Amino acid sequence: MAFGWRASGSTNAELVDNLNRQGLFKSERIKEAMLAVDRGDFAPANPYMDAPISIGYSATISAPHMHATALHYLEDVIKNDSRILDVGSGSGYLVACFAKMIGPKGKVVGIEHIPQLVQLSINNLKKNHASLLENGVVKIIEGDGRLGYEQDAPYDAIHVGAAAPEIPSKLLDQLAVGGRMVIPVGRDNQEFLQIDKISEDKLVKKRLMGVIYVPLTSKEEQIGHRRIQYV
Secondary structure (H helix, E strand, O other), X not given: XXXXXXXXXXOHHHHHHHHHHOOOOOOHHHHHHHHHOOHHHOOOOOOOOOOOEXXXXXXXXXXXXXXXXXXXXXXXXXXXXXXXXXXXXOOOHHHHHHHOOOOOOOEEEEEEOOHHHXXXXXXXXXXXXXXXXXXXXXXXXXXXXXXXXXXXXXXXXEEEOOEEOOOOHHHHXXXXXXXXXXXXXXXXXXXXXXXXXXXXXXXXXXXXXXXXXXXXXXXXXXXXXXXOOOO
16 A cells, blocks of 8 residues: 555645545544644644654654554544554654544553653644643653553554564553554564454454554664654
């Protein structure tokens, strides 16, 4: 799945419309969430280009088509009172989109291990979505995303924004029965996987597409890493 410049726009509304026309999502619910969260608040340059943009510290805000894809595959398990975990939350963009898809009794936890990016995401959210932080619907945590965040588990939906060499067991443990995780897995040949937790002892895995993401790794390794995220 490579949409690239074909979905780019000159405004947030045009970008979202192009993503919709490309078939990245079909529901009004996702469209409304992406329209409500202006990517210009989260990307430091070229926010409406359908491409990943560097946000520093060897991290990017993913291309809009990948954000739309994640929302599409997780939508079925996101209800008004859902708990959602975003691993490698970076700029905070997808956290805000998730928050627009739940009600006041739901919660979105973004976990990011680079402290400067934790602060960046909080600052980005405060531009036009400060109420999400103030009312507790959104929480941004500094920590190792590979370990998840047990305090607010279990999660109905988990999104992982970097490629793990293998699926982290802690994230599977923190996925609710009936919940779903989307995660890029692999080193050189990465796959975007959907994992549904049918019961405590049954998982169903589905390959969605090939991708290229930055690795899900330690803070020390990431800061010294120079690989670019292409999706």
